[in-house]
Amino acid sequence: xxxxxxxxxxxxxxxxxxxxxxxxxxxxxxxxxxxxxxxxxxxxxxxxxxxxxxxxxxxxxxxxxxxxxxxxxxxxxxxxxx
Numbered sequence: 001x002x003x004x005x006x007x008x009x010x011x012x013x014x015x016x017x018x019x020x021x022x023x024x025x026x027x028x029x030x031x032x033x034x035x036x037x038x039x040x041x042x043x044x045x046x047x048x049x050x051x052x053x054x055x056x057x058x059x060x061x062x063x064x065x066x067x068x069x070x071x072x073x074x075x076x077x078x079x080x081x082x
Contacts, residue, residue, distance in 0.1 A: 001025065001026055002024065002025065002026065002068055002069045003023070003070070004022075004067060004070055004072055004073065005020055005021070005022060005071070005072050006020060006031070006073050006075060007019065007020045007072065007073070007074045007075065009074065009075060010076075010079050011044050011077040012041070012048060012075040012076070012077045014040075015041040015043075016035075023035065025067055026066065027062065027063050027064070027067060028050060028052060028057060028062035028063075028065040028067060028073065029061075029062035031067060032045055032062060045075065048076055048078070049076045050074065050075060051072075051076065052065060052067065052072075053071055054072075
């Protein structure tokens with residue numbers, strides 16, 4: 001199991017209650033299943049996009065995205081602005 005960091009932005013940060021945290025998971029799907037600890041964060045996660053080590057996860061199946069040791073996953077909820 002890889003260990004790394006999750007960084008929350010905007011509404012995700014507010015819902016998580018922290019700007020970042022350590023995590024351990026094999027895939028992005030495992031990681032997401034483990035961090036949905038409250039209803040507000042679960043709602044934000046469903047609408048968010050994700051960067052894994054700077055690369056967009058896009059529409060790929062989160063179960064097919066393997067997390068390397070030392071990963072950084074950025075949780076990017078939709079936000080307004082230009």
